[in-house]
Amino acid sequence: MTDPSRPRAPFAPWDRRELPGIFDVDETARRVGHYKWIETKLFEALGGWVATVPELDIKLRLGTHCYHHAWHAELMHKRLPELREMKPDRLTVPPNDEMVAFVDALTQPEAAELTLEKLVGVYRVLIPHKIAAYTYHRNNTSRITDAPTIRSLDFMLQDEFDDWRDGEMLIQSLIETPEDVDRAAHRQAELEKLLLAAGGIAGPGTIGDPYATSGE
Amino acid sequence: MRKSFPADDLARDERFNRVSQAERVQDPRLGGSGTSSRAKLTPALRSAPDRARSLMHGIFTGEIQALEGAGRTCFDFEIGAGEGEVPFELKLDMARQCWDEARHCEISVMLADHMGTELGEFTENTLLYEAACNTDPVLRLTGVNRALEGLAIDVFTTMKDFGTIAGDPVLEFCEDWMLADEVTHVKMGSDWLRNLTAGDRDRLDRALEFQRVVDKLFSFNGLRGEDDESPIQLTRRFREMAGFTDEEIDDIAELSREAAAS
Numbered sequence: 001m002t003d004p005s006r007p008r009a010p011f012a013p014w015d016r017r018e019l020p021g022i023f024d025v026d027e028t029a030r031r032v033g034h035y036k037w038i039e040t041k042l043f044e045a046l047g048g049w050v051a052t053v054p055e056l057d058i059k060l061r062l063g064t065h066c067y068h069h070a071w072h073a074e075l076m077h078k079r080l081p082e083l084r085e086m087k088p089d090r091l092t093v094p095p096n097d098e099m100v101a102f103v104d105a106l107t108q109p110e111a112a113e114l115t116l117e118k119l120v121g122v123y124r125v126l127i128p129h130k131i132a133a134y135t136y137h138r139n140n141t142s143r144i145t146d147a148p149t150i151r152s153l154d155f156m157l158q159d160e161f162d163d164w165r166d167g168e169m170l171i172q173s174l175i176e177t178p179e180d181v182d183r184a185a186h187r188q189a190e191l192e193k194l195l196l197a198a199g200g201i202a203g204p205g206t207i208g209d210p211y212a213t214s215g216e
Numbered sequence: 217m218r219k220s221f222p223a224d225d226l227a228r229d230e231r232f233n234r235v236s237q238a239e240r241v242q243d244p245r246l247g248g249s250g251t252s253s254r255a256k257l258t259p260a261l262r263s264a265p266d267r268a269r270s271l272m273h274g275i276f277t278g279e280i281q282a283l284e285g286a287g288r289t290c291f292d293f294e295i296g297a298g299e300g301e302v303p304f305e306l307k308l309d310m311a312r313q314c315w316d317e318a319r320h321c322e323i324s325v326m327l328a329d330h331m332g333t334e335l336g337e338f339t340e341n342t343l344l345y346e347a348a349c350n351t352d353p354v355l356r357l358t359g360v361n362r363a364l365e366g367l368a369i370d371v372f373t374t375m376k377d378f379g380t381i382a383g384d385p386v387l388e389f390c391e392d393w394m395l396a397d398e399v400t401h402v403k404m405g406s407d408w409l410r411n412l413t414a415g416d417r418d419r420l421d422r423a424l425e426f427q428r429v430v431d432k433l434f435s436f437n438g439l440r441g442e443d444d445e446s447p448i449q450l451t452r453r454f455r456e457m458a459g460f461t462d463e464e465i466d467d468i469a470e471l472s473r474e475a476a477a478s
Contacts, residue, residue: 040295040304043311048217048291050314051284051345054227056335063283063318066290070311077304110217112227 021142028146029083031137033091034202035130036076038103040092042126043069045107054112058119058170065166068159075152082148095203102194116174117187123167124184125191129201131160136207219292223342223349226284231336232277243338245270256445257374259382268378269331273338275371276324282368283317285348285360286310293353302353303411309404313361316397323390330386347430354412358423361405363430366455366468368398370440373451399458406459431468438476442469 011017023031046066053059080088094100106121138153175181200206228234245266257267289310293302325335344364350356372395379387413420434440440448450472455465 040307044291044307045217047287047289047311047314048221050287051221052217052225052227054229056229059227059280059283060318060321063287063314063321066287067311067315070290070308073304074308107217 017143019142019144021146022140023137023142023146025083028141028149029080029085029091031202032076032079032083032149033085033088033093034095034099035134036073036080036088036092037094038099038126038130038201039069039073039076041103041107042122043067043073045103046122048107049118052110052112053115053118055115055174058115061166061170065163068163072156072159075156079149079152094198095201096198098194098198099201099203102191102198105191105194116171116180116183119167119171119174120184120187121191123164123171124188125195126201127160127164127167129195129206131157131164133201133206134160140208217291220349220351221288221292223345226281226342226345228340233336233339235339235341239339239341243270256447257378259378265332268375268382269328269333270338271371271375272324272328272331273333273335275368275375276321276328276335277340278344278364278368279317279320279324281342281345281348282360282364283314283321285345285356286313286317288348289353289356289360290314300351300353306353306357306408306412309408313401313404316401320394320397323394327387327390343433347433350426352422354409354419354423355426357405357408357412358427359430361401362409362460363427363434365398365401365405366431366458366460367434367440369395369402369454369458370448370451372398373454374448377449395454399454402455402458402460410459428467428471432471432475435472435475437478438472438474441472441476446472 043066046062046069050059050062050066053062077088077092080091085091094103106126109117109121134153134157138150138157141149143150171184175184195201245263255261257264257271261267287310289302290307293300293307295301295304295307297303328335347359347364348356350359372391376388376391376395379385379389379391409420409423413423436448440446440450442450442452450465450469452465456462
């Protein structure tokens with residue numbers, strides 16, 4: 001039987017979490033606001049596209065995924081006041097005009113024949129970028145001081161990975177000819193260039209700078 | 217992508233047959249406009265198998281349009297407090313409804329298969345989606361979430377009862393689950409109606425009038441009612457849970473009686 005009065009360390013021997021993180025409160029709030037903005041734009045677009053897509057299985061998946069991203073937007077919305085932003089709308093903004101141009105281009109297709117373009121934009125461009133941004137954030141923020149953001153990002157990443165797989169499989173099922181491959185690749189390149197200009201979903205530095213070295 | 221998407225452009229594959237409501241009710245498999253379709257749906261009826269399968273197919277196409285309507289409400293309106301704008305939280309509710317309606321499509325297409333029906337065996341009309349095209353978000357929410365989702369409460373209750381009488385536990389089980397979602401959707405409509413029209417009596421009156429128009433349109437000439445023999449049961453208990461007052465339920469019952477008498 002252990003002695004309950006015997007002192008124990010505050011962290012168990014297997015708990016290797018460290019205190020420092022690279023984001024302060026303000027930077028975290030800025031990023032969280034951008035995440036909420038893009039999640040909102042995405043769930044709105046997925047909802048809008050449901051009526052425009054004739055393929056029944058895709059129509060139903062878009063309806064399901066619409067809710068996933070709305071929930072992500074809600075999680076980020078609720079996090080903002082905890083980061084001292086009492087007016088969440090103030091930070092619910094795109095990082096720059098280039099990001100607005102990207103979203104405009106992403107959501108532009110409407111015709112029933114353009115399902116491939118709609119899906120490529122979401123599942124081959126935007127969602128992979130969100131996965132990168134959220135992973136960078138969760139791996140670099142303090143695992144102790146910013147644990148609430150990490151917890152939300154982990155839930156979000158689970159959805160993102162599941163939805164990415166769903167979307168990628170739907171895209172592959174739509175591609176039947178070499179011309180379709182070209183269509184998908186062309187669309188992906190077009191949108192990737194716009195997102196490159198934006199610097200990622202949270203603007204330049206979304207996934208850090210791999211060329212930066214300490215002391216320079 | 218355009219804001220506001222017309223019903224004529226709703227995207228469908230080649231299995232779907234779109235017709236008018238008038239053509240739809242003339243389907244001879246349902247007894248046409250004759251008296252047999254006015255009888256309560258019970259397994260003893262000769263037309264029961266076709267009527268039940270037609271109703272399930274109608275539920276399926278209705279769920280697709282409900283999904284499309286909720287999705288459009290996510291997209292069509294900007295977030296804000298102005299005229300023609302909606303709160304962020306309302307959009308979140310509509311996104312949740314998208315997920316629910318997508319599941320209902322999955323459930324109803326499986327149930328249709330379970331009942332021996334193929335997709336496209338019966339027709340579709342876009343009346344439901346048309347109610348989701350109103351440019352005033354309050355009227356849209358009231359028409360869809362209070363009138364049409366309210367109708368869904370009645371239809372699912374009817375279908376669940378049919379499953380019970382017919383000894384079909386799969387049908388009964390699934391309808392009960394969908395019914396729970398519909399009560400949630402109607403409550404969303406009731407809550408948002410009160411929230412968005414607080415202090416604006418004129419807008420509230422316009423919304424309730426629009427709901428009345430939609431309710432009348434979907435009263436199916438009095439097929440929905442409170443009598444035990446009504447083909448579609450007006451379900452008072454679930455409507456109360458979903459935020460309807462006794463007076464509002466009385467009003468819908470009266471509309472149905474008027475429609476039956478006309």
